[in-house]
Amino acid sequence: MxxxxxxxxxxxxxxxxxxxxxxxxxxxxxxxxxxxxxxxxxxxxxxxxxxxxxxxxxxxxxxxxxxxxxxxxxxxxxxxxxxxxxxxxxxxxxxxxxxxxxxxxxxxxxxxxxxxxxxxxxxxxxxxxxxxxxxxxxxxxxxxENSLLKQSQLESANQLLRQQIHPHFLFNALSMMKSLYKKDVHAGEAYLTHLVSFMRASLTDSQHQVARLKDEVKLCEDYIIMQKIRFDNALHCQVSIPEAVQQSGAVPGFSLQSLIENAIKHNEATEYAPLRITVEYHDGWLTIENNLQLKPQLDTPSRKGLKNLIERYQLLSGDPVPMHQENGLFTVQIKVLPYEDYHHRR
Known part of the structure; x- marks a missing residue:
């Protein structure tokens, strides 16, 4: 041809x-x-x-x-x-x-x-x-040919991220649910409800490279509620994104959830020193910020999730993923992509 x-x-x-x-x-x-x-x-x-x-x-x-x-x-x-x-x-x-x-x-x-x-x-x-x-x-x-190769790499990165998330997350979630059912049946049922919702959302349109921001926020809400059940007042998480932006914007699937999970994984959270995570929208970018309370027993973070996210953005749109660590805060920024331009890609 x-x-x-x-x-x-x-x-x-x-x-x-x-x-x-x-x-x-x-x-x-x-x-x-x-x-x-x-x-x-x-x-x-x-x-x-x-x-x-x-x-x-x-x-x-x-x-x-x-x-x-x-x-x-x-x-x-x-x-x-x-x-x-x-x-x-x-x-x-x-x-x-x-x-x-x-x-x-x-x-x-x-x-x-x-x-x-x-x-x-x-x-x-x-x-x-x-x-x-x-x-x-x-x-x-x-x-x-380069475009097709780029597409193939992006699909592989997308599938790799999902494969990394599901086993690790499911193991922790099931362990947490078992513990909750022993202490508080109602809390266990609430946790299970949001776990089912989270898994359903994560499996929907799993072949798409990007998710509508509204769907990603819903995924994060289920995840945050599950973590709130686990940590109670030791965790404060606030997501502030305009509704119009949620409808028209898109981000790589699991990007927000993985950043919030990354903050929880690498930082201590207690009632006396709660972990505070904020997600805000400014001029086309989402800013995810948390106070630094690194766990002392944890080895140097590999930041594989962040590297994966950087690579996905590089392949998808070429936008950077700026990261800053200063004044006791760790900040990550990700570009909000136009949903209509990216949602058809698989």
Missing amino acids: GRNILIRKLILASVITSFILSGYAFSFINVFKLGTSANYESVITVFIRTLLISGINIWTFLRFTGHSEKKNQVLRLVVGFLLCIGLFMLTEPLAHRFYSHEKIPWQLSSAIPSILLQSLMQFPIISSIHEIVILEHEKTKARI
Whole structure:
């Protein structure tokens, strides 16, 4: 399919080049007043020759494909130029018959300089135009392949994140639910209700690379309530995002939830020193901020979740994920993407 498209492009370029060179020939004859009788004959000859030389170029392109690109290019140019000379030698007697009004017989020996000169003038122009068309086609093909590879990488990253979240989260959630049922049946039932809601939302449209911000916020609300049941007054989490932004915006799936989970995982939370997490919207960005109360027994955070999120944004939109740590606060910012531009991607 790709080669057929390239051949059509080469044919179109050949026709356009034929008209342009014919126009130049017509203008040249008129400017230098070489006579009117030869005008139409010369224009037609240039047009036909250009088409034939273009055909030779396309044939050499199809013929020489089994070597390296550089060798193929050299073979195309050498063989194409030799065939071009042969073409002029075959057509020159006819051109002489059209142009010449004198009874001078055509001789190959006297026509060789003219044949070489015309070949050196026309062939480089046509072959250069064809090489430009081929180069542009290869660039377009490479861009498409890179886009498909980027898409595949993004899908793999998306699936990898989900695979990381579900087993880890389910293990902790089930352990917590077992503990709650021993202490407080009502709390256990409430936890189970939000766990079911969370899992249902997380499995919905799992193939999409982004989630509508409203759905992501709902997912976070279920997650936050579950954590509030677990930590009670030791955890304070506030999400402030305008409704209009929630409807029109999108973020990579699980991005908000993973950032909130990351804050809870790496920080201590007690009633005397509660963990405070805020999610706010400002000028197209979500700011997720928490007070730093790092757990002393925890090893240096690997921040795999943050690295994963950075890579997903890089593949998806190219936007950065700024992170700051100062004045006892840790802050992460993520770009709100337009939902209509991204929700169809899988």
